[in-house]
Amino acid sequence: MAKVITARSEDYSKWYGDIVTNANMAEHSAVRGCMVIKPHGFAIWEKMRDQLDKMFKDTGHVNAYFPLFIPKSFLSREAEHVEGFAKECAVVTHHRLMSDPNGKGLIVDPEAKLEEELIVRPTSETIIWDTYKNWINSYRDLPLLINQWANVVRWEMRTRMFLRTTEFLWQEGHTAHATREEAVEEAKQMQKVYAQFAEEWMAMPVIQGSKTVNERFAGAEETWTIEALMQDGKALQAGTSHFLAQNFAKAFDVKFLNENNKEEYVWATSWGVSTRLVGGLIMTHSDDDGLVLPPKLAPTQVVIVPIPKPKVEIDEVAEKIMKELRAKGVSVKYDTDKKKRPGFKFAEHELHGVPVRLGIGMRDIENGQVEVARRDTKEKTSQPLEGISSYIVDLLDDIQNNLFNRAVQFRTEHTTSVDNFDDFKNVLEEKSGFISAHWDGSTETELKIKELTKASARCIPNDFEEEEGKCVLTGKPSKGRILFAKAY
RNA sequence: CGGGGUGUGGCGCAGUCCGGUUAGCGCACCUGCUUUGGGAGCAGGGGGCCGCAGGUUCGAAUCCUGCCACCCCGACCA
Structure with missing residues (x-):
């Protein structure tokens, strides 16, 4: 598929x-x-x-x-x-x-x-x-x-x-x-x-x-x-x-x-x-491979995929890991479906946004390892079986933080201060995101901006700072910047 | 409510212009065998009042009329 x-x-x-x-x-x-x-x-x-x-x-x-x-x-x-x-x-x-x-x-x-x-x-x-x-x-x-x-x-x-x-x-x-x-x-x-x-x-x-x-x-x-x-x-x-x-x-x-x-x-x-x-x-x-969920809201935080399919030796290792993870409050599932092949399962769990996937095959067991794949970066590494549950607890934290930091970075990159209406329109057109601009405080101007650009006044930030300026549309005096954006 | 579009197995579509065997295809589903470290292959199988109601015709998914539903674009909004 x-x-x-x-x-x-x-x-x-x-x-x-x-x-x-x-x-x-x-x-x-x-x-x-x-x-x-x-x-x-x-x-x-x-x-x-x-x-x-x-x-x-x-x-x-x-x-x-x-x-x-x-x-x-x-x-x-x-x-x-x-x-x-x-x-x-x-x-x-x-x-x-x-x-x-x-x-x-x-x-x-x-x-x-x-x-x-x-x-x-x-x-x-x-x-x-x-x-x-x-x-x-x-x-x-x-x-x-x-x-x-x-x-x-x-x-x-x-x-x-x-x-x-x-x-x-x-x-x-x-x-x-x-x-x-x-x-x-x-x-x-x-x-x-x-x-x-x-x-x-x-x-x-x-x-x-x-x-x-x-x-x-x-x-x-x-x-x-x-x-x-x-x-x-x-x-x-x-x-x-x-x-x-x-x-x-x-x-x-x-x-x-x-x-x-x-x-x-x-x-x-x-x-x-x-x-x-x-x-x-x-x-x-989320990305083009499917849902990406922050670990704190993921119904299943870890999924274990037996490679290529369930087998007594693999089951035993999986059971042990699950027991340890559950004791640490981590929700985990063992994918025992015999009809689906590993590749299909990988794709499916990625689609559903499971934050961490463990792959266990005989090769891993012989080496005392498991394969750990994180959904946010799609990185795969082999980790020692010993201490795996602590590693995963830390990894879930790391994923949660990474997702937040990534989103903050995106927002920072997509927040632009503009001082005139041409820039306002250009930014909307070219990169979109939040626009921080002076506004004269009137509803009339706000509506006019919305009519001309489809961007609405999102909010007057709580950390609004007094700053003398001119309204980006009318040129009238403004006391500070507020945020505009196209909105859902 | 204005403009545009689409209705065909569970999903996605072809077929409609130009009426004619038993309505096809892909995915999904079921059975079996072979596979299995990134979305398996082969073989067999099940499943359709062709959106609804009329009409034209020997014959309608296809043409005509009316209706309904949904989708996309606008105005409204968490």
């Missing part, structure tokens, strides 16, 4: 689709815009979810679950929020089907029309704040730190597996606080949690920053974001954390009595990451 993956240089978009399908991550379903997440893809999402869940709990949050359906009227309570989501909602209008009196099949029973339509949640602020109203009476009830793992539906025009699907899996944190300062701190904290997860677990470097007014979440006073750079030079918004001020508290009348027995509106945050992260993971590390 030849290559099954389209080369990135040939067609990046096709490459991405090939990775997703051929690495058994997901496939298109019978439902428009919705994917089936297959076991391998789901296993990666599970690893992400477990780690994030732990990090949320370590920062004091608890999980709960709110309904899939939201009464239509709830959505209109917060003006900007409805504006942002109304155009992409799935709506439930009836609750019953009947057989078609004129023929075969089923029709919607017109008698079963709902008095109030239900929206399939595109996000849960409204239903949650309507609930919080009953949960919060006193400052003693605050802060309320709740997270939900859920599916949501946004009826997008165009979809791409993991990056933008009609239904997607995510978590949404919704917290309530007594003061503005505390809520702002919470939102910033969660941005840091996301950044830490992205960098330490996904080995995906991110820029932490805040969104421009135009790019802000519908209903937020401030949106913090983590922005990653994909291999094709496009940015991916990988996670957002919003300071919602008292907007939802006012819309849903959520007040509390403070220590002085005075009524106040509650301050809110919400924050989320989704299965989109899986797409980001793919586009950060």
